[in-house]
Amino acid sequence: MKLTLMGFVGIFFIACQQNPSLNSASRDIEINQKVEELLSKMTLEEKVGQMNQYSGFMDFTGPEPDKGQAASKLEHIKKGWVGSMLNVHGVENVKAVQKMAVEESRLGIPLIFGFDVIHGYKTISPIPLAESASWDLKAIKRSAEIAAEEASSAGINWTFAPMVDISRDARWGRVMEGAGEDPFLGSKIAKARVEGFQGNDLSSPHTIAATAKHFAAYGFGDAGREYNTVDIGTTTLYNTVLPPFKAAVDADVKTFMNAFNVLNGIPATGDEFILRDILKSHWNFNGFVVSDWDSVGEMVNHGYAFDGRDAAKKAVKAGTDMDMESYHFIEELVSLVDNGEVEEKSIDDAVSRILRVKFELGLFDDPYQYLSSDREKQTVYNSKFKEDVLGLAKKSIVLLKNDNQLLPLSKENQSILIVGELANDKTSPLGSWRIAAEEETAISLVEGMKTYNSNNKIKYVQGPKLVNGDPKFIKQLKINTTDRAGFTEVIQSAKDADVVIMNLGEHGLQSGEGRSRAEIGLPGLQQELLEAVYIVNPNIVLVLQNGRPLTLNWADKHIPAIVEAWQLGTYSGLAIAEVLFGDYNPSGKLTMSFPRSLGQLPLYYNELPTGRPNNPKQEDVFRSHYIDEENSPLYAFGHGLSYTHFEYSNLKLSQTASKSIQVSIDIKNTGKYLGTETVQVYVRDKVAQISRPVKELKAFEQIELKPNQQKTIDIQLTEKELGYYLPNGDWIFENGEFEIFVGTSSSETLSEKISI
Numbered sequence: 001m002k003l004t005l006m007g008f009v010g011i012f013f014i015a016c017q018q019n020p021s022l023n024s025a026s027r028d029i030e031i032n033q034k035v036e037e038l039l040s041k042m043t044l045e046e047k048v049g050q051m052n053q054y055s056g057f058m059d060f061t062g063p064e065p066d067k068g069q070a071a072s073k074l075e076h077i078k079k080g081w082v083g084s085m086l087n088v089h090g091v092e093n094v095k096a097v098q099k100m101a102v103e104e105s106r107l108g109i110p111l112i113f114g115f116d117v118i119h120g121y122k123t124i125s126p127i128p129l130a131e132s133a134s135w136d137l138k139a140i141k142r143s144a145e146i147a148a149e150e151a152s153s154a155g156i157n158w159t160f161a162p163m164v165d166i167s168r169d170a171r172w173g174r175v176m177e178g179a180g181e182d183p184f185l186g187s188k189i190a191k192a193r194v195e196g197f198q199g200n201d202l203s204s205p206h207t208i209a210a211t212a213k214h215f216a217a218y219g220f221g222d223a224g225r226e227y228n229t230v231d232i233g234t235t236t237l238y239n240t241v242l243p244p245f246k247a248a249v250d251a252d253v254k255t256f257m258n259a260f261n262v263l264n265g266i267p268a269t270g271d272e273f274i275l276r277d278i279l280k281s282h283w284n285f286n287g288f289v290v291s292d293w294d295s296v297g298e299m300v301n302h303g304y305a306f307d308g309r310d311a312a313k314k315a316v317k318a319g320t321d322m323d324m325e326s327y328h329f330i331e332e333l334v335s336l337v338d339n340g341e342v343e344e345k346s347i348d349d350a351v352s353r354i355l356r357v358k359f360e361l362g363l364f365d366d367p368y369q370y371l372s373s374d375r376e377k378q379t380v381y382n383s384k385f386k387e388d389v390l391g392l393a394k395k396s397i398v399l400l401k402n403d404n405q406l407l408p409l410s411k412e413n414q415s416i417l418i419v420g421e422l423a424n425d426k427t428s429p430l431g432s433w434r435i436a437a438e439e440e441t442a443i444s445l446v447e448g449m450k451t452y453n454s455n456n457k458i459k460y461v462q463g464p465k466l467v468n469g470d471p472k473f474i475k476q477l478k479i480n481t482t483d484r485a486g487f488t489e490v491i492q493s494a495k496d497a498d499v500v501i502m503n504l505g506e507h508g509l510q511s512g513e514g515r516s517r518a519e520i521g522l523p524g525l526q527q528e529l530l531e532a533v534y535i536v537n538p539n540i541v542l543v544l545q546n547g548r549p550l551t552l553n554w555a556d557k558h559i560p561a562i563v564e565a566w567q568l569g570t571y572s573g574l575a576i577a578e579v580l581f582g583d584y585n586p587s588g589k590l591t592m593s594f595p596r597s598l599g600q601l602p603l604y605y606n607e608l609p610t611g612r613p614n615n616p617k618q619e620d621v622f623r624s625h626y627i628d629e630e631n632s633p634l635y636a637f638g639h640g641l642s643y644t645h646f647e648y649s650n651l652k653l654s655q656t657a658s659k660s661i662q663v664s665i666d667i668k669n670t671g672k673y674l675g676t677e678t679v680q681v682y683v684r685d686k687v688a689q690i691s692r693p694v695k696e697l698k699a700f701e702q703i704e705l706k707p708n709q710q711k712t713i714d715i716q717l718t719e720k721e722l723g724y725y726l727p728n729g730d731w732i733f734e735n736g737e738f739e740i741f742v743g744t745s746s747s748e749t750l751s752e753k754i755s756i
């Protein structure tokens, strides 16, 4: 203990206080010196300890570990054999564990506490896919800032977010956690989220380190199946998968997380090419890489390592710096170094990276700076977050269809029937990564509609159950497919209603990690219920709550109004009610294509042209098409209606420099309501060294217009937007002809061509 305390004091001495007046370059030098000094005092065991991360047993975010290991984990902390904990949160819990590291280990190096603060800590924002549909970068950044503020008050220093995986396959459950299918928008959102979490000053106790995950290509698993093989070419890797990761590095993200998948035959956790060559060398990333949960150990299952020892060796060699929950680093690395199988300089590099982030977080200045119970009490669930979190929930809603202007609903004298188990669920809207939020803390749709001040008669009937039993984060949900109890009551009530709000979709735990689906229609008996109600009362507003694009062909054909309300978090019901009654004019736009049929997946708007494009007028079959379905999505990337209408005209292009194009367009609000429009600009490089997509988003701008108001938007496209990556990773810009599309979605645009 005496030795420990001395070590602790010693570290404080070398750490000094971080001097905020120093500019960032000299602060980096100062921190690097401190890291070196500390490193020189560490034994090999202590160094390897920094590379070891354990889960505390508060929440399981991976396969449940053997409980017997709990005690040894605490012993390891005291020995300095642990660098980080995940899944320990709340000031009292974190303090107890931090004290062991700081006061009982020889050098007293503080732990860094990580947690999956994905879209909120306890106050929950919309799921990331929903947030992305707002296309509102400021609001998205603010959402991350709020998450950081709340989580840091509960002792968390580091979040495993943002997930910046591009995903084109709605079967994959984790599409809910990303920003959709587009690398350009995905990069902007990656930057916004990193900046929101990390703020301007990482050493402030109100900000937390962010993680760009999962490196790389986790969203491209074959057949949309979780943890499955990824086999993609380098054109897709450089142009589609990597840009959001690069944007995160440019935004100074402090950590990266490995992906579970094999990428072109090599597990991402052991992939020197992406970790060392691209990330650490080419991009000059100087933060650290944490594995995913046991992804080091899983290299054995992949058939890439003989055993845990071999896996540890390969992971470190490739550039993985910290091991989450596989135990192989702590068990094997010391002897691997002693035997000369791993160079100590690789260990030193990994540890320096980890220590640097700890210094930057201010943990050496005061390891307890995140640990104020008073601040935690004042911050968690603070209603001061409501305006922004609710605001983003409204912005995330996408109006998919609105025939005959059924929406907005009248506020007077209507009898409104709300149907569906989800409508009364106060937990499901928190989504899959509800994390530290208490159960039942979301405002349900029924609550939102009932508290909304309208002169309507509102009745709720649940109808058949969606889920049997008690939903649990780590367990498979049991969807009801047989018990039709409740059908009759719904149908009777629907006959008497002026309008029926059917709140259908997926339970919050039907998407997320480990929740791939082979069918992506409305689960359980919901489709049957929808059709049964339609027979007695077709005046239906379908409000969807779901974590992925769904197949909605029947609904699109028959139901007059469809609102995509995702899982919107704590204030879900309020946000939906405001949109349904027209206090907020919906402005969200899809960031993933909604397929007509499962067979179209993977589906994405920015596909390459084919040699035999589909021409429906052509009578022979020799064209790229389906004989039983259209090629186009049901709802395209960028689609989203408003209660008003925007008219686009007067698209003009001009060349402003040898490598840039000026785009100008007029947009007019020709409807009756004030509205926000997201003006989208897409580019096609007509002929290039490699075939280029039929359309790629390269700019967007949000404008608010009053009825009859018109604005001209001017957007500059430069070499940065007009160039692309060759298969060898080189960036290239080529002069030639470009087609520019501007419009309200990827499928509704005006277009012009220009040669530069």
Ligand code: BGC
Binding pocket: 061, 062, 086, 116, 160, 213, 292, 293, 513
């Ligand atoms: C997920 C990560 C997550 C980690 C820790 C893994 O199963 O893939 O995204 O951060 O668990 O909870």
